[in-house]
Amino acid sequence: MTDQVLVLDRYSDVRQGNFSFSERVNYLKEFGRHSQSFSTLQPGMDFFDLEGIGYIGYMRKWGNVFVLSDPVCAAENFDLILTEFHKKFPRANYIQVSKSVADILHRRFGLYGTQFGSETRIDLQKWSLTGKKKQVLRTALNQAEKQGITVKERFSDDHTREISEAWIKTRKCKSNEIRFLIRPMNMNYKENERHFYAYQDGKAVGFIYFDPIYDKNKIVSYVPNISRASADFKQGIFYTLMAHAMEVFKEEGVPFLDLGLIPLMLTKETEPQEAGLLKKLLHLVYEKGNFLYNFKGLEFTKTRFRGEVFKTYCCHSKTLPMLEFLAMFKLTRLI
Incomplete structure (x- = not known):
């Protein structure tokens, strides 16, 4: 046996x-x-x-x-x-x-x-924006700063549906939000979900929803499962939101960030x-x-972070x- x-x-x-x-x-x-x-x-x-x-x-x-x-x-x-x-x-x-x-x-x-x-997967305790291979990220962050973009964590929605619907119209698949492989934006269960919004001139122009990853009742990582940007402002939003959130998670002592x-x-x-x-x-x-x-575009974006x-x-x-x-x-x- x-x-x-x-x-x-x-x-x-x-x-x-x-x-x-x-x-x-x-x-x-x-x-x-x-x-x-x-x-x-x-x-x-x-x-x-x-x-x-x-x-x-x-x-x-x-x-x-x-x-x-x-x-x-x-x-x-x-x-x-x-x-x-x-x-x-x-x-x-x-x-x-x-x-x-x-x-x-x-x-x-x-x-x-x-x-x-x-x-x-990115080891947040080793994470930094330095290095030649992360020039794309630094360029995007500099452009966002010149455009007056700021990032804040919020615990309530701020023009979320409006941004999302405009964003979906720019995608390859325009009819509906993808589900199953990407969970819906609105879920009844939201415990420990984190929302970061990008603002320009006081108006929300993009956001990322991060979901928790657990091990033994501790949050060991987050994953950006929902991301949207205003159809009028695309350059640098995702990288800017990600960089800000990663610094917040790093300061909190979260070990990792997964990119999904x-x-x-x-x-x-x-x-x-x-x-x-x-x-x-x-x-x-x-x-x-x-x-x-957009398989190739998504690969390019996520591999810029140089994770494992x-x-x-x-x-x-x-x-x-x-x-x-x-x-x-x-x-x-x-x-």
């Missing part, structure tokens, strides 16, 4: 639960280490709960199940909760999960674990568990699909899950 079977046998009495919202929040604060853990509490999510262990957040579209992020539980229980979830949803797709989750799903159930993009998903920022080599054909297709979408989403880059994966049962990806694009409102 393998060690893993012994581990699962130890938890054979674990039952699928039906957590209250406050119970899920407790698991989030204990185990919400993933950059999308907070987003698992966005409206429209379904949940798979295991009492005493944690939960998995997912959505459905066209008969497909899409899991968002790593399970919200202790890493040593990933195998257990994923096994129980797989029993109920053997054809589920997993989006933006870590290598450890991809390895479990590949080893135990034969799922492919194909790189979906990259994420970046950089979709389709992929490495060239193909790992053993990846679907080679799908990865080639994703490379092609990155090169030719900017009419769908690591891979994030999607897990799937088919070699080329075309219908599943189409359903996911509809779910996220990209199409």
